Amino acid sequence: MRLARRSTTAVLLLCVSLFAAACNSGGDNGGGTATDEKVELTFWSWVPNIDKVVDKWNATHPNIHVTASKQAQGDELVTKLLTAAKAGSPPDLAQVEYQALPTLVSNDVLADIKDKVGNAKSDFADGVWQTVTLGTDGVYAIPQDVGPMMLYYREDLFKKYGLTVPKTWDEFAATARAAKKKAPKSFLTTFSSGDPGWFVGLAQQAGASWWGINGDTWSVSINDPATKKVTDFWSGLVAEGVVDSKPMYTPEWNKALNDGTLLAWPSAIWGPGVLAGNAADTKGKWAMAALPQWAAGENKTGSWGGSTTAVTAGSKNQAAAAQFAVWLNTDPDAVATLVREGGIYPASKAAQSGPALSTAPDFFPNQPDFYVTAKGIADTAAGFTFGPNVNVAYSAYKDAFAKAISDKTPFGGALDTMQTTTLEDLKKAGFKVNG
Template sequence: MLVLAACSGGSDGSGGGSSDDATTGADGTVTLDYWAWGTTQKPLVDAWNAANPDVQVRHTDVGGGGDTASKLVTATRAGNAPDVALVEYQTLPAMIVAGVATDISEYTGEISSDFADGIWNQATFDGVSYGVPQDAGPQALTYNATRLAELGVEVPTTWEEFAEAAEQVKAADPTTYITTFAPGEFGGFAGFAQQAGAQWWSIDGDTWTVDFDGEESRAVAEYWQDLIDRDLVLAEPLLTPEWNAALNEGRILSWPAGMWAAGVLYGVAEGMAGEWAMAPLPQWTSGDAAVGFQGGSAAIVTTSSDDAEAAARFAAWIGSSEEGARIQIEQGQYPASLSGQELTLESDPPLLMPQQTDYWAVAADIAADTIPQITWGPNVNVADSAFQDAMSAAINDGTPLVDALVETERVVLDDMRTSGFTVSND
């Protein structure tokens, strides 16, 4: 990842003195600006401010992960980015390349041992720390336990069993599907492919290799293609009014996704609380429990900040303090820190599955099996958009999903070449 560090610039934490940088009042109080989305952030900021009168934080929600990332680039170029920002793991490399994220290694050394390697590495490149992980989203299977039991279908533990369960569901109730294949779920498909051994980006020195249509990714696409062709999964976008209605009617029975899925489902199907449960994601190879991430974020300090030390202290508190972890758990986030994950074992299950008393124990086992090293490329935003366009076209036109992977790789490579990156695919 040396090319990322070389391209980042501004790693001394000095800023341009803009209105969004850290400011110091007449009484010596430092005020930091923090951009982050989601319901967890305000309680975190309120708790920090109550305990740290000398360093106060102003929180602004500028939109979700994609919106925040694009606005950070624009604000950094204008010299008025916030001091701290929440960034999704997969977009952090682009933030480094764009000169948004700064090196905070000197402030994070003492807390690195509180994170599993697979999670800490999501915010560390070539030994340089660019952020403190806040939450983790390893993939799991959230499923309608009540309906599967009614239909006499066992919870699958492998993807082969999952396909068999899909057949059983459809045979028992032709109006019901075991799950949805959503063409816009770049992160979801990426997780499935990573679980199968795919690496969409890799780097050797300053040379990138891009491999969206490699053997492993093709196998995943062909697996889902088979289920779509046999009408065993519902191929359409998630969380539309129609999808929500089908879910509430018990006609969509699972969601293989990040562990945040329980909170999302509760938001659209509160009346189904007690019917759902969570299990490990089905395995491509029986006995291989490794899973990828679908979501998760880190708090970064920006190159615009005038007080990188105070900003890093706040970022570290969010991700590694007991109080921060308890707030995350209360709000339904799965903490990235090992100590935070241990605290979940003392907590009630999510509202969607209050009956699953072993929920957090299962979650801990899943988190321990996350793939230790995933490399995200410098243009994830381009890949995400290209993937969504190509997959949606494949579903609408009835063309192979594998062709969508080929098209995604073409767009990603063209963009990287135009941006000046060296790629081995040439």
């Protein structure tokens, strides 16, 4: 199934824009039937030590041999896949980030494998599975890893300043104000104009879904009420001066994490690795809790990051490839090896409480139940539909929100700019668009 009928010109335009701009099944529940003849499959992936997982498959599936090829991720891999598909030489399988799926599907790079994956859906949270269906009845990949969002906070400094962990965003705002009074040179956290994936996760938690697909017609709703609520909330805190507005992943941000200038960080499951690398002196001083909720008693989160295993439309062995994709991401031994050797947080619900995640990250010796808590959060991930021009929306976010911060203007105008830029780009690229 195609998400939209594209002209050759539109495909080329998209390629150019990309150059300019990341277990209950117990194994083979894929719908592909094993073949009597030996099948050779190629698999592009960036996961560290992916070959160790592939070796396990090859040792037990002599008729379907997989060769892994290490690749870069992000736009570089998307462009390479587009080029390979156009040349008629794509791999059989590829690791694809969730936000890149619509671009590749709309350019006929990926196959709809819904008839080849058996009951794999039951292995994943509903919101995660929705992301690989793109809002249609097709299935375009098998989830591999996810990035459920949560709140990291300096447990020692919260205690020192008499702060309580906020359970709602209203409480978060009150905590930001209280922290500023207790430690005038500090901020509860920062709002980053450089990280659109972070903002997407926050909007997702609030109920946003920026793109929609109905048949072959796309819609864009970046400035929907849910995202406006998130935008106005952070805009107000920045204007008050109780939340910083400097971007993440800078030397200044690293220093603020280390010296206590920043007391908290809404981030994702992979946060401990970042903290360990950028704020090593604070080991054992951070704790993790669920993101604050928009209404008391709710239990939802968004996602920041994650990827899938997709089968290409050009593969001559789609059933066998789908069988491998399902095994890779649902077989207990395969997923445990991915966790241990590749450092991922698995999308598989069963693996999230498996033995490979029985010990807390080294950076969190004070929170032995880290992954138990994380599992409960991951189960609440909301769904989200990405569109075929995510790169344009993300670029518009960086430009528009950075300008709003620099000009000290409300963020609502930046959100409207994102909406207009993304919608007009879809039209210009030749998609059928509602609105």
